[in-house]
Amino acid sequence: GENVEQHPSTLSVQEGDSAVIKCTYSDSASNYFPWYKQELGKRPQLIIDIRSNVGEKKDQRIAVTLNKTAKHFSLHITETQPEDSAVYFCAAPRGRIFGSGTRLSIRP
Amino acid sequence: GAVVSQHPSRVICKSGTSVKIECRSLDFQATTMFWYRQFPKKSLMLMATSNEGSKATYEQGVEKDKFLINHASLTLSTLTVTSAHPEDSSFYICSARDFSAGESETQYFGPGTRLLVL
Numbered sequence: 397g398e399n400v401e402q403h404p405s406t407l408s409v410q411e412g413d414s415a416v417i418k419c420t421y422s423d424s425a426s427n428y429f430p431w432y433k434q435e436l437g438k439r440p441q442l443i444i445d446i447r448s449n450v451g452e453k454k455d456q457r458i459a460v461t462l463n464k465t466a467k468h469f470s471l472h473i474t475e476t477q478p479e480d481s482a483v484y485f486c487a488a489p490r491g492r493i494f495g496s497g498t499r500l501s502i503r504p
Numbered sequence: 505g506a507v508v509s510q511h512p513s514r515v516i517c518k519s520g521t522s523v524k525i526e527c528r529s530l531d532f533q534a535t536t537m538f539w540y541r542q543f544p545k546k547s548l549m550l551m552a553t554s555n556e557g558s559k560a561t562y563e564q565g566v567e568k569d570k571f572l573i574n575h576a577s578l579t580l581s582t583l584t585v586t587s588a589h590p591e592d593s594s595f596y597i598c599s600a601r602d603f604s605a606g607e608s609e610t611q612y613f614g615p616g617t618r619l620l621v622l
Binding site: 427428430437438439440441442445485490491492493494495496497 | 550
């Protein structure tokens with residue numbers, strides 16, 4: 397069946413440093429790859445997504461890279477800030493199956 | 505735009521009763537809606553895909569007679585937890601895709617419903 401693996405499960409970085417979260421998927425037909433941010437008790441919030449016809453997409457401090465051959469995509473957050481602390485989820489295929497989540501903590 | 509609401513936001517019920525949760529797309533039409541459940545500090549688990557005018561598609565291991573889904577209009581899907589038990593206590597979240605966006609896979613999430621079964 398469809399499988400989505402996300403690493404790491406927890407990540408602590410110094411404020412101002414970069415954070416990278418990786419997601420691998422099994423369905424080679426996947427063509428849409430979103431990343432969500434979820435704060436405690438709230439709904440997932442789409443922060444960036446990418447479609448399979450591009451390899452990278454950037455939105456200010458956030459970027460997503462896609463390697464379709466290796467079937468993985470990654471979330472990159474640069475110049476991290478305290479408000480980036482949250483749980484981040486990837487989803488595939490077609491954004492339906494969620495990864496296990498990464499709890500990101502930003503150290504002041 | 506692209507707002508999804510859920511009602512109720514929180515519900516407490518007695519074991520054995522049924523609970524209905526509504527998911528509405530407020531400013532767009534959604535032929536497809538999704539229902540997820542989330543346990544504390546865990547990921548979202550897809551329960552079923554709700555299709556307007558047809559039967560829902562359930563994920564493996566999800567009992568369709570336990571979790572009844574109805575998608576009677578382009579803006580409303582309902583999830584009914586029948587004969588609820590304490591183990592059904594969870595955070596239920598719906599999402600919807602915009603029909604007018606064509607091939608867009610973007611999902612818009614509702615705020616979630618916290619169910620507590622005593």
